[in-house]
Amino acid sequence: KCASLKHGYILGRVTFNKSVIFWYVGFLFGIRIPD
Secondary structure (H helix, E strand, O other), X not given: OHHHHHHHHHHHHHHXXXXXXXXXXXXXXXXXXXX
């Protein structure tokens, strides 16, 4: 249970980082992406 929780946390961080990168790229190109 602890391992799956850690995996979910890591997966959440990866997806969060990806969304931030995509938002930043979209911002650079003048495209507004909500959260």
